[in-house]
Amino acid sequence: MRNAGRPGGFEKRDGVMRPGQDIVMAGYAGLAGTRVIGRERREEAEGWFHPGFLRCLDEPDTYDAAAWFKGQEGKKNCPFTAYIPAAEGGILTAVWDLSGIYQTGVEVDLRLILMRQVTVELCERYGLNPYRLLCGNCFLAAADQGGRLVRLLGEAGIPAGVIGWARKGDARRIRHGEEEAGYLERPQPDELRRMGLQSL
Numbered sequence: 001m002r003n004a005g006r007p008g009g010f011e012k013r014d015g016v017m018r019p020g021q022d023i024v025m026a027g028y029a030g031l032a033g034t035r036v037i038g039r040e041r042r043e044e045a046e047g048w049f050h051p052g053f054l055r056c057l058d059e060p061d062t063y064d065a066a067a068w069f070k071g072q073e074g075k076k077n078c079p080f081t082a083y084i085p086a087a088e089g090g091i092l093t094a095v096w097d098l099s100g101i102y103q104t105g106v107e108v109d110l111r112l113i114l115m116r117q118v119t120v121e122l123c124e125r126y127g128l129n130p131y132r133l134l135c136g137n138c139f140l141a142a143a144d145q146g147g148r149l150v151r152l153l154g155e156a157g158i159p160a161g162v163i164g165w166a167r168k169g170d171a172r173r174i175r176h177g178e179e180e181a182g183y184l185e186r187p188q189p190d191e192l193r194r195m196g197l198q199s200l
Helices: 031-040 042-046 051-058 065-072 090-102 117-126 146-155
Strands: 022-026 082-085 105-109 139-143 160-167 172-176 179-183
Touching (some): 022 065, 031 042, 051 117, 082 090, 090 172, 139 146
Parallel strands (some): 105 172
Antiparallel strands (some): 022 139, 172 179
16 A cells, blocks of 8 residues: 555555545644744744743654554554545645545544644634645544554554544535534645745
């Protein structure tokens, strides 16, 4: 199984995602983009937030999600059947890609998406959509037993959670708790571009 990128169109990839499987997220949505904002707009941000609150943006991740997923590939009891990275365009672009690559519908609950409070606060202040903000060290995976995959990721020190499931058809549905919020729109430019910032 190879992890899948987004080379401009959906290509056939190794791995499989079947209706009924759980969709598991590993890592935090928008954290990489939040770090870029914190680096490039630190003085401005410190005018709104206590420096101690922003200090977490200077701390490196203590885990390597990519290495973990690669290390599980090929194992007899591999806990996932497919995985892709979340990167530019944010977690919602990754959801769109996961569905398109494996030709399966999805339903995702926005309330279950893992996100640091500093991302929520900075995005609110700058009027950004955190779900469309650059991700790094973050992945989506399809699993028959999402809870088991979450547990194994947690044992490796990687934050994880089940955020939705695969479904028949090709619809990409979004929920907000018990309420259905509609269908996922096509990928949009990363929110960093709205600020005139680069990911590197």
